[in-house]
Amino acid sequence: MYDMDDIGDYDLLVVGSANADLVVGVERRPAAGETVLGTDLTVHPGGKGANQAVAAARLGARTALLARVGDDAHGRLLLDSQRAAGVDTGGVRVGGAPTGVALITVDPSGDNSIVVSPGANARLTPADIRAADELLGRARVVSLQLEIPLDTVAEVARTLPPGARLVLNPSPPAPLPADVLAVCDPLVVNEHEACFILGAEEAGATPEEWARALLALGPRSVVITLGAQGALVADGEAGGLDHVASPKVEAVDTTGAGDAFTAALAWRLGLGESLSQAAVYAVRVGAAAVTRKGAQEAFPTAEEAGSL
Ligand code: RIB
Numbered sequence: 001m002y003d004m005d006d007i008g009d010y011d012l013l014v015v016g017s018a019n020a021d022l023v024v025g026v027e028r029r030p031a032a033g034e035t036v037l038g039t040d041l042t043v044h045p046g047g048k049g050a051n052q053a054v055a056a057a058r059l060g061a062r063t064a065l066l067a068r069v070g071d072d073a074h075g076r077l078l079l080d081s082q083r084a085a086g087v088d089t090g091g092v093r094v095g096g097a098p099t100g101v102a103l104i105t106v107d108p109s110g111d112n113s114i115v116v117s118p119g120a121n122a123r124l125t126p127a128d129i130r131a132a133d134e135l136l137g138r139a140r141v142v143s144l145q146l147e148i149p150l151d152t153v154a155e156v157a158r159t160l161p162p163g164a165r166l167v168l169n170p171s172p173p174a175p176l177p178a179d180v181l182a183v184c185d186p187l188v189v190n191e192h193e194a195c196f197i198l199g200a201e202e203a204g205a206t207p208e209e210w211a212r213a214l215l216a217l218g219p220r221s222v223v224i225t226l227g228a229q230g231a232l233v234a235d236g237e238a239g240g241l242d243h244v245a246s247p248k249v250e251a252v253d254t255t256g257a258g259d260a261f262t263a264a265l266a267w268r269l270g271l272g273e274s275l276s277q278a279a280v281y282a283v284r285v286g287a288a289a290v291t292r293k294g295a296q297e298a299f300p301t302a303e304e305a306g307s308l
């Protein structure tokens with residue numbers, strides 16, 4: 001049996017993916033059947049799980065990552081980035097398949113298109129989660145995304161120690177079991193993810209409608225990220241909707257901004273802030289993250305986020 005005193009070793013445990021991001025800048029992202037020329041290729045540490053862990057650690061959170069990388073150069077790049085940010089990598093398994101890779105094009109407005117080859121991420125199994133029960137038991141907040149198998153995500157949700165809080169960003173979106181949805185506090189989605197989960201017919205037309213419809217599916221709370229417009233917060237217990245505005249910034253590259261937002265939100269919730277308070281902080285972190293190129297390299301320190 002755990003209580004908050006027992007589970008205070010980590011502010012945040014991220015369970016998720018780690019990818020090498022292979023990035024090309026383009027004037028225009030290609031349509032179906034089209035070929036475009038781009039910039040020289042650059043390789044960066046990425047992956048939604050690894051990004052969240054670095055984002056939280058850079059802000060000052062005591063952070064651990066549970067993930068799987070290959071025994072290869074990309075895996076070492078990812079581990080180096082985690083360790084440089086101060087993330088505890090004792091939960092990162094090595095081997096079984098090549099490290100995951102994300103093929104990313106970024107256009108001049110900072111928008112991107114991403115294709116992920118999961119590689120080792122697809123080999124992070126429910127057995128890996130059961131073997132890490134001690135790590136899970138030491139985190140105030142556990143954050144998940146969907147670049148690892150859904151069975152593995154469900155195992156985390158089903159074995160979450162009492163007192164720990166679960167944050168889930170269902171990206172890329174997939175149908176979620178009711179018992180997983182029921183422990184999300186919050187479910188963090190963008191417009192595409194909200195409409196996927198609700199079904200195009202049922203989704204409604206506004207973020208307020210999406211938030212109410214998502215809450216009706218069972219999560220304890222919902223946060224809808226709205227890019228430059230900030231975020232909409234829906235706390236099932238407190239009731240009501242709260243719109244949180246984002247500071248205005250010049251977007252250079254939006255890659256990983258959602259991961260930085262979710263990491264900041266999860267960390268601040270673990271410190272005891274309300275969902276709205278945590279979202280006010282998280283939109284600043286997300287905004288700062290779009291002002292520089294890349295994902296992990298672009299994430300702000302607490303001081304940089306505070307200066308926006
Ligand atoms: O959310 C951004 C991330 O998505 C990238 O770093 C890429 O690896 C993909 O996982």
